[in-house]
Amino acid sequence: MSLHVDAGTPRRAPVPPPRRNARRGPGRTLLSWLDLKAAPYLLISPYYLLFLLFGIFPLAFTLWYSLYDYDLAGTVTWTGLGNYTALLTDSAFWNAVVNTLGMFAIATVPQILLALLLANALNKRIRGRLFVRLGVLLPLVTSVVAVAVVFTQLYGRDWGLVNWILGSVGVDPIDWKAERLPSWLAISTMIDWRWTGYNAIIFLAAMQTIPKDLYEAAAIDGASRRRQFWQITIPMLRPTMIFVVLNSTIGGLTLFAEPTTFYGGNVHGGSNSQFQTVSMFIVEQGFREFDYGYAAGAAWLLFLMILIGSLINFLLIRRIGGNK
Amino acid sequence: MTTLSAPADARARRTKAARRADLWKATPVTKIVLTVTLIVSAFPLYWMIVIASRSNREATDIPPPFLPGGNLGQNIQRVLSNEDAHYLAGLTNSIIIASTVTVSVVLISTFAGFAFARLRFKGSRVLLLLVLVTMMVPLQQMGLVPLYRMMVGLEWIGTLKAVILPYLFNGFGVFLMTQYTEQAVPNELVEAARVDGASTLRIWWNVILPAVRPGMAVLGINTFMLTWNDFLWPLIVLTPDNPTVQVAINSLNAKYGTDYVLIFSGTALSVVPLIVVFIAFGRQIIGGLMEGAVKA
Numbered sequence: 001m002s003l004h005v006d007a008g009t010p011r012r013a014p015v016p017p018p019r020r021n022a023r024r025g026p027g028r029t030l031l032s033w034l035d036l037k038a039a040p041y042l043l044i045s046p047y048y049l050l051f052l053l054f055g056i057f058p059l060a061f062t063l064w065y066s067l068y069d070y071d072l073a074g075t076v077t078w079t080g081l082g083n084y085t086a087l088l089t090d091s092a093f094w095n096a097v098v099n100t101l102g103m104f105a106i107a108t109v110p111q112i113l114l115a116l117l118l119a120n121a122l123n124k125r126i127r128g129r130l131f132v133r134l135g136v137l138l139p140l141v142t143s144v145v146a147v148a149v150v151f152t153q154l155y156g157r158d159w160g161l162v163n164w165i166l167g168s169v170g171v172d173p174i175d176w177k178a179e180r181l182p183s184w185l186a187i188s189t190m191i192d193w194r195w196t197g198y199n200a201i202i203f204l205a206a207m208q209t210i211p212k213d214l215y216e217a218a219a220i221d222g223a224s225r226r227r228q229f230w231q232i233t234i235p236m237l238r239p240t241m242i243f244v245v246l247n248s249t250i251g252g253l254t255l256f257a258e259p260t261t262f263y264g265g266n267v268h269g270g271s272n273s274q275f276q277t278v279s280m281f282i283v284e285q286g287f288r289e290f291d292y293g294y295a296a297g298a299a300w301l302l303f304l305m306i307l308i309g310s311l312i313n314f315l316l317i318r319r320i321g322g323n324k
Numbered sequence: 325m326t327t328l329s330a331p332a333d334a335r336a337r338r339t340k341a342a343r344r345a346d347l348w349k350a351t352p353v354t355k356i357v358l359t360v361t362l363i364v365s366a367f368p369l370y371w372m373i374v375i376a377s378r379s380n381r382e383a384t385d386i387p388p389p390f391l392p393g394g395n396l397g398q399n400i401q402r403v404l405s406n407e408d409a410h411y412l413a414g415l416t417n418s419i420i421i422a423s424t425v426t427v428s429v430v431l432i433s434t435f436a437g438f439a440f441a442r443l444r445f446k447g448s449r450v451l452l453l454l455v456l457v458t459m460m461v462p463l464q465q466m467g468l469v470p471l472y473r474m475m476v477g478l479e480w481i482g483t484l485k486a487v488i489l490p491y492l493f494n495g496f497g498v499f500l501m502t503q504y505t506e507q508a509v510p511n512e513l514v515e516a517a518r519v520d521g522a523s524t525l526r527i528w529w530n531v532i533l534p535a536v537r538p539g540m541a542v543l544g545i546n547t548f549m550l551t552w553n554d555f556l557w558p559l560i561v562l563t564p565d566n567p568t569v570q571v572a573i574n575s576l577n578a579k580y581g582t583d584y585v586l587i588f589s590g591t592a593l594s595v596v597p598l599i600v601v602f603i604a605f606g607r608q609i610i611g612g613l614m615e616g617a618v619k620a
Contacts, residue, residue: 121353142368
């Protein structure tokens with residue numbers, strides 16, 4: 001990040017002064033005026049053009065689709081809010097909502113606590129810093145599908161390593177896919193394995209901006225390390241905490257790849273949909289049942305869930321350590 | 325430089341230094357936490373190699389094998405020649421898709437970042453705010469149905485275009501490059517070039533581009549990884565005979581559920597290129613990540 005970048009523009013002789021240079025003729029002025037006024041818009045236009053086509057347009061059309069009823073034969077009929085009222089009384093949809101929220105809670109709470117603990121450890125003076133940080137981030141590089149494939153095998157009922165370890169301490173083998181809670185636990189560990197290190201690095205970055213004098217002053221006053229952590233570190237981390245939690249909320253509520261791979265690439269989420277998430281429900285409705293309207297309605301309800309979830313988490317975190 | 329400082333002063337300084345050192349010393353707990361984390365981080369990847377280099381009979385042994393075997397080459401050959409997975413096509417497609425998306429996202433973000441950070445124009449604040457707001461919207465899920473219908477209408481289902489186009493832009497990239505340009509290119513440099521009569525495009529090429537190259541690298545690596553690992557959208561718009569590498573693994577997983585060795589070999593083969601990139605650029609990735617985090 002050197003600021004002394006060679007600008008590459010060969011310096012011209014100081015005479016004639018640049019002012020006159022810019023006013024060589026009327027055409028030149030018009031051109032440079034145009035350049036000054038229009039160039040910024042030209043520079044941002046690729047982004048907004050693509051955003052309009054592949055961002056705004058689909059978003060608006062999702063709303064449009066959600067007002068129609070599609071059936072397998074391809075007939076389309078207007079239903080108004082029919083899809084939404086049907087969704088709100090559809091036990092399959094609510095099942096997906098409960099599964100999503102359940103896995104989100106089981107995955108996120110330990111993940112953030114572990115990430116804080118890990119960041120605190122990384123913030124100490126340690127040997128081989130880069131090596132340790134790379135090791136911590138290694139899971140992030142691994143694709144979700146790869147993670148899910150490996151963990152699904154580890155959680156296998158008959159030959160899985162987890163059951164073998166449990167068996168060696170006398171616990172009966174668990175059929176991780178068959179029941180609701182075990183499947184949620186298994187999927188949550190996949191999420192946490194992949195994201196805890198990433199969040200720890202984000203926390204670490206924020207921790208390093210906290211002035212060290214604060215800790216030294218606290219230590220002189222006799223505050224224990226634990227107390228320093230809760231009274232200094234946590235309140236100072238609040239903005240980062242908001243970022244991390246909002247990120248986890250969006251990621252957690254749109255969960256798709258892990259549970260899908262866990263059930264062999266099937267979006268049904270287990271024999272009784274015991275781990276089908278809302279994203280999987282959307283795909284099942286839209287691309288297995290071809291009920292586009294229903295899927296689009298579910299997508300809007302998912303968006304609503306994310307907004308509410310983000311708001312609740314935001315308010316909660318603002319309260320934590322609010323004594324700063 | 326008070327070389328003749330009183331001894332008391334020196335002692336005070338030394339104790340302060342000692343206390344400072346003590347506060348940041350790694351305790352046994354620190355070491356345990358880090359060691360356990362490293363083992364847990366590495367184990368599933370190690371396990372992947374163990375199973376990928378064994379035979380199916382060994383993979384389902386009880387107790388399971390803990391050391392790699394000698395079948396890796398043979399297993400990978402089975403993956404590459406598998407008729408359902410189209411693994412090689414998937415690998416090629418993933419490279420094409422991830423590279424195209426990366427180049428586009430980096431270029432578009434660098435353009436927009438320059439405009440937002442160093443040019444004055446009407447509506448720039450609102451437009452930048454719009455970028456930040458849309459970073460919160462899960463576009464993948466929200467736009468799924470209309471985007472799919474759009475691809476059907478264009479008859480692009482099963483083609484790489486359908487995967488690439490919706491990913492060519494990225495709000496996070498614009499945000500990152502705006503931050504980066506603000507920090508790496510002093511305003512005076514842009515003004516000076518302007519006074520010298522350089523056009524906006526020339527300033528971008530000669531002043532901005534050389535200065536923001538490290539930021540572009542971080543964004544590029546991030547984008548490549550995200551695109552390489554993406555699953556939901558390719559699964560929906562591609563067909564199994566022309567997949568991405570993730571979709572190919574999914575096909576293996578769906579068709580050969582208990583042929584762990586085959587599935588694991590395919591998975592390992594998809595992960596290794598990224599780990600190589602990650603280790604090669606590790607320092608920059610971590611630096612970029614931590615810098616971005618503080619500013620967010």
